[in-house]
Amino acid sequence: MFGRRTFGKQQQSFADLKKMMRPTPDRDGVTRVFSKELWDDPKIGAFLREAGFASDDQRNIMRTADDYIALFAAARYRLQARTETFNSEMAARHGYCRAMPFLVIDQPIWDGEHGAFLYAQMDLIGFDDWNVVMLAADARTTQSCGLPAHPGSVPALTQAMTGHVIRWKARYESMLEEFGVTATGGRSITREQFEAEKDALRQEIIGTVAAMKPRTVSE
Structure with missing residues (x-):
């Protein structure tokens, strides 16, 4: 480019x-x-x-801080609505349910130095389904619905996912070099190839999180 x-x-x-x-x-x-x-x-x-x-x-066209605030607020509202629907449906089936969302890539990462890579470059929002697991907010929900208990913050998982994000970010920056959008870039790939590789990276991120969900639930 x-x-x-x-x-x-x-x-x-x-x-x-x-x-x-x-x-x-x-x-x-x-x-x-x-x-x-x-x-x-x-x-x-x-x-x-x-x-x-x-x-x-x-x-x-650059998104402004207000644009992102509105984007995150809308995503949070959608998550709240999905949580209410999930609890309503599970309560109708099991008599009681109070679940709450757990983010595989959790809030400290989104708010940290690498968060902008995920939402600005990869167009990913942490409150959307790809990153969310519903877990029990109390013991009664675990007993009635069979959902594992929500663990709150999990530092080991945050550390592991931070490592993934850092590697994904480095790959993206390498792609930019190949595409020629930096002073040292050599434009060795076309715009079509860059977009394809960017989309493949985005899908890899979503796929990695999907693979982490069963592990999160079991642990």
Whole structure:
């Protein structure tokens, strides 16, 4: 996408362009990765268009902090609704149920230094089904519904999942290098290949969490 390109005697790279990015809204109130004024520059604008971007391309529109707050709030609301439905259905079947969600990749990871990789690069939200296991909130639920007890925080699991996230993040950054979106990148893969590898990584993350769920329940 952004391999090295020469404009006259000066070499222009993604790293150079990144210095010109402004994390502030343009005049129309939209915050873009590459601002409107960069697209008006004859050299930089041509470079970006040749790379397959457009000013109002979704990939060039940055989500704001408020956007993410709204996104997480909506996901949390959906989880609350699913929990209520789960408890209602299980209570109808077993006479009683008070379950609560357990996050395999839990809150400290999402709130930590690697969380943005998961939600901003991989478009994953921890409150969605892929990351959630319903576990018993009390002993009566375990007895009536057969659900294991909710353990609260599990530091060993958090540590293990943090290790996974760090490795996934490193793989993603390596993919960016291959695609040529860094100053040292060589553009050795196409945009289609990059998107395919990114999707494969996202599916691997979801698959790893799915494989962890039975282990979480059994332990």
